[in-house]
Amino acid sequence: MYFLQNNCGLFNRKSYFCVSFFAKLYLKRFEQNKPGSLTGIFVVLLLLVPLLNWGQDSINGEDFQYRLLQNIHQQVFEYPWNDAAFFPGKLELANRQTMKRQLKDAKEYAHNPDVFEVYFSVLDHLPAPDKAIFVKSFWFYQPEIKSALIEAGLSEDLQYLPATLSAFNSEAISSFKRAGAWQLTHFQGVLNGLQINKLIDERLNVSKATFAAVQELKKNEVLFDHPKKAMLAFVFGKTEIKNLCRRAGGENCSVNQMLEAAPKEMTNFMAAYQATAAFLSQNKFVPEQEPQKTAEAKVRMQTHFEQISAVLPISSEELHFFNPQFPYFIIPRQASITLPEDLKQDFLFLQDSIYNGVDSTLFEVLAQKIEYPPAPNRQYVGEKVKDLEIEGKTKIKYTIKSGDVLGFIAEDYDVRVADLKYWNNIYDERKIQAGKTLDIFVDDENAEYYSSLQQETAKKEEPKTVVPNFASTTLPGIVIPESSKKLEHIVKSGESPYVIAQKYDGVTPEKILEWNSISDARKIQIGQKLIIYVQ
Structure with a gap:
């Protein structure tokens, strides 16, 4: 057994104790001439073969190659790397010859x-x-990362770290729960200002992850006073380096x-990092133009990528590339979304159209799956569940209107029909009556928003009059509140429906387009007269 322990270059403590246990067991059986002992010893010898390398560390690049190709291939068939125009x-x-010379020089260090x-x-x-995707992705992100490192006073060589960790696969997730191009842990992300929850994981956004990674590396360099120690602490943990x-x-x-004194895993990682740096410093990508400029916009309501792509000329795949922090393609209410700069204005004045294009199946990942306990006291059909409370949820009252059905109500409040039926002890959903009230449980943080839904609905039902077609620029049969005042606005240079709507209370870009029979907002012209109704 001492021979095994001293000669296993790839020695693993658990493997050693496992093999040594069975070796001792079968040697003892052999001494006692028990049946099966020779077969057992032969099996133990077979187990020793992969453990023994006679004191020499084997050098195997297959694991490194597998991880590298796995990260690259995850990007090959996805936007934007599958688009030659990107x-x-x-x-x-x-x-x-250059690569041989680089190899020789770099090996010395x-x-x-x-x-x-x-x-x-x-x-x-490769x-x-x-090889093309690996090099191109590095040079795509390199300017931003290099700039952040220089601004923080860190070594520029750290720009090769995310390439080593993930090959810039923003969706890379390791078995140790590290995620994103920088392979940040949950704590590294949260402690450096990133948002991580069910719908958002900002570690997957390269720009946001770069900010957090640079902050973490800066803390490590202050602690260890050396860039390479700071880098190794980032990957393996501060305690391990100490x-x-x-x-x-x-x-x-x-x-x-x-x-x-380091374990083989760490020395191999350092070799991979140095090899990646040497390789990428010699292989470059020269862009023909600057990357597409982007801008951020905040969403007022929970929105799915497909709602946006149905209205704006941008696909869900493109939106996901610009916003990988939303893994389910769902943007929570009041969150910010990144868009191509030339689409921001369109997004802002077409928001109502985007929010109205709701398909409840898009949000199934959020559907609550509540297993309710049996309620033996619910013997009377139509009697509500008494004193029902759900932790983390607020109960609001909804007054049923003529024409309401449970499906529409459930969709408006992001709940299930089964939940509405349970909360209100509804046996037959076809027999709900206008004027009756329903109990609806919504998340505490959204209670104010859902409470205001019914008030907004009530306002929409105020008496309105139908204005006849009294001007050529007005659609026939437009519904205008009686108290509205008709104004005329002359379009000035730089004005869009969104900019004009901001100048009048209660006016939206969509209403301006509707009042003036305009199908394409980009076709309004300087000097054009627009009809606007204000309260």
């Missing part, structure tokens, strides 16, 4: 030259399409001294 430019890949050479070779021999420093001679130990 981020056009020219790949400038180094020739074989590598902590573990042999492992470095294996990993560098994996990168250099299939052409994979313990290694103690074993390597104290807090002031060099990085090489620390790596001498």
Whole structure:
């Protein structure tokens, strides 16, 4: 057994104790001449084969290559990397002689030259399409990351860290619950200002994750006073680096001294990082134009990407690329969304159309699945569940109107029909009556919004008159409140329906378009007269 413990270069404590236990068991059976002992010893010897490498560490680039290709291939068939028109430019890949010279020079500075050479070779021999995406994605994000590092006073070499960790796959999630291009842990994200909950994970947004990663690296550099120690603490944890420093001679130990005492996983990671830096420094992508400019806008209501893509000329896939922090394609109320700069204004004055295009099936991921306990006291049909309270929810009253059905009410309040029937002990949903009230339970944080829904509905039902077609610029049969006053607005330079609507209380861009028979908001012209009704 001492032979096993001293000669396993890839020694694993659990494997050792497992094999040694069975070896002792079958040796004892062999000494007692019990049946099956020889077969048992033969099995133990077979188990020893993968553990023994006769004191020499094997160098295997397959794990590194597998993780790298897995991250790259996750992007190959997704927007924007499957779109040749996205981020056009020219790949400038180094020739074989240059790469050999780079390998030779970089090996002199590598902590573990042999492992470095294996990993560098994996990168250099990537299939052409994979190599193109790897290089292109790095140079797409590089300006922003480099700028953030310089502004924080950190080493520019850290720009190669996310390429090593994830190949810039923003959706990469490790078995250790790290996520995003920077592979941030939940605590690293939250403690550095990122929002992480059921609907939002800002670790998946490269820009937001870069901000958090730079903050974390800055804290680590202050703590360890060395960029490489700060980087290793970012990946393996501060406690691990502190313990290694103690074993390597104290807090002031060099990085090489620390790596001498480090586990193989850490030294291999350092080799991968150094190989990635050497590779990307020699292979470049020169863009033909600047990346598309973006702008942020806040949504007033919970919205799905498909609602936006149904109104604006942008696909759900493009929206997801600009907003990967919304993994279910659902934007919570009051959250900000990133859009191409030229679509922001369209989004703002077409918001009502976007919010009205609701399909409840888009939000099934949010549907509550509440298993209600049996209620033996509910013997009278029509009698509400007495004193029902649900933790984290507010009960509001809804007055049933003529023409209401439970399906529409459930959709308006983001609940299930089954919930409405249980809360109100409704046996036959076809027999609900106008004027009766329903109890509806909504999330506490949304209670104010849902309480105001019925008030808004009541306002919409105020008596209105139908205005005849008294002007050529007005649609026939437009419904105008009796108290409205008709105004005439002359379009000025730089004005859009959204800008004009801001000048009049209670007026929306959609109403301006409707009142003036305009189907395309971009076709209004300077000097054009628009009819506007104000209260």
